[in-house]
Amino acid sequence: MRAFAYLLVGIAVVAAAAFGVRHYGIDLAALTGLGGPVKTEAAGGEAAKGQGGGRTNRGPAAVETAQASISRLSDDVLALGTLLSDESVAIAPETSGRVAKILFEDGAKVAKGTPLFQFDSDLAQSDLAEAKARLQLAEASFARNQKLRSSGNVAQSAYDEALSARDVARATVEASQVRLDKLTISAPFSGTLGFRTVSEGAYVTAGTALVQLDKTDLLQVSFSVPELQEKAVEAAKTVSFTADALPGETFTAQISALNPAIDVNGRALQVRALFDNAQGKLRPGLLVRVTVKGPEREAVMVPESAIVQRAKGAMIYTFADGTVTEVKVKLGKRVAGKVEVLDGLKAGDTVVTAGNAQLSNGAKVEVVASAAAAG
Incomplete structure (x- = not known):
């Protein structure tokens, strides 16, 4: 029984020690003389923290800084577009018939009026020959009646009938010739x-549809922009664009027309620009990335790493005399690792670019590296 009582006492001591370690941060090594001095933490296991980022009070924090500077920016309008042929048509016959000859090679460049297809014309030629024969007869009859009329030996009605028959025969010949000509299909444009x-x-x-004909020496750049950017597009004369098919190259096109109506589905304005493709580098149907250059303006720029997001918005820590000041800022455009500050900062201010995640307003810092101006 005495041994059992000792066992219960030992279990109680161990449980009490475990409870103390868990809830009060008691260092057993210190209590038993096996370690250093006793270490304790605040209730909940967290150290006291500063106001903003929660950094513990360990002395000046090491930070990196850079200077805000002035850069020139433009409010460009960006859009995706498509290249279209300036003229495009599906060549098709006006009458039914059998294709007798094909007079071109696939993918060939042709001039306006070049014959492309020849349809079977035997019946049309026969009709034309018959019409010409009737015309000869009608003209001879009219010539006789005209001579008789001058001598007064023919009635006016007979003369009028001969004149009408001649005119009808001429019209029949012209119609037969047109039907024959339509059996040869030619290119309507180069x-x-x-x-x-x-x-x-x-x-x-x-x-x-027999074949597609496209005018590719002049291409249309077709794209749409949001209705709120209409004024920016109206003020521009040209656009620049790139094609994924030709990386590293930039092309320029002249704005030719704006659709007078806004698309009610996407609330967008359709724009067309003309590109001189005399060298044939681009093809209709290509996807292009269009930039409409806006007016330039001056902007205060800082490295993007200087921005710290807090619950109350975007913040920047400015540095002066060994301390930092938390400044709420309004951000603008982002360009190549830098961001525009619309409000809250001026050119020449020194901003913290690294080590700013755990800072708080008024914290003491030590600059370990200073970068060049952000611009």
Whole structure:
């Protein structure tokens, strides 16, 4: 029984020691003489913290700084666009018929009026020959009636009928000639042909697309901008753009037209610009990234690392005389690792760029590195 009582006492002592370590931070090594002095923490296990970032009071914090400076920025309008042919048409016949000849190679460049397709014209030529024969007969009849009329030996009605028959015959010849001419399909403008969709001998109906013709020496840059940026686009004369297909190259196009109506679905304004593609470097259908240059202005810039986000907004710590001051700022554009400060800072102010996460207003700091001006 005595041994059992000693066991219970030992268990109670161990439990009390564990409770003290957990809730009061008691150092057992110190109590037992095996360690250094006793270490304690505040209730809840957290050290006292400063007002802003919560850094413990260990002396001046090591920070890096840089100077805010003036840079020139422009409020550019950015958009995605598409290259379109200045002129584009699907070549199609006006009448049904059989394709007798194909007079071009796929992808060829052709001039305006170049024959592209020849349809079977046997019936049309026969109709034209018949119309010409009727015209000859009508003209001979009219010539006789005209001579008789001058001598007064023919009635006016007979003369009028001969005149009408001649005019009808002439019109019939012209119509037959037009029908024959339409069986030869020519390029309506100079451009580049696509791939033909038919072969020789195929019978096609009127309106069937035979080949695509695009005018590629002049391209349209088509893009849309939000309606709030309409004034910026109206003031611009040119746009610059890049194509992912040609990395590292920038092109310039002249703004040619703005759609008079705003798209009610996307609340966007459609814009067209013309690009001289005489060298043939670009193709219709390419995705392009368009920049409409805005007017330049001066801006106060700081490194992006100087910005600290707090619950009350964006903050910057300025440095002077060994201490920092917490400044609430209004931010603008971000450009290549730097950010524009619209309000709360002026050029020449020294700002903390590293070591600022745990700072608080009025904290003592020690500058270990100072960068050049942010601009």
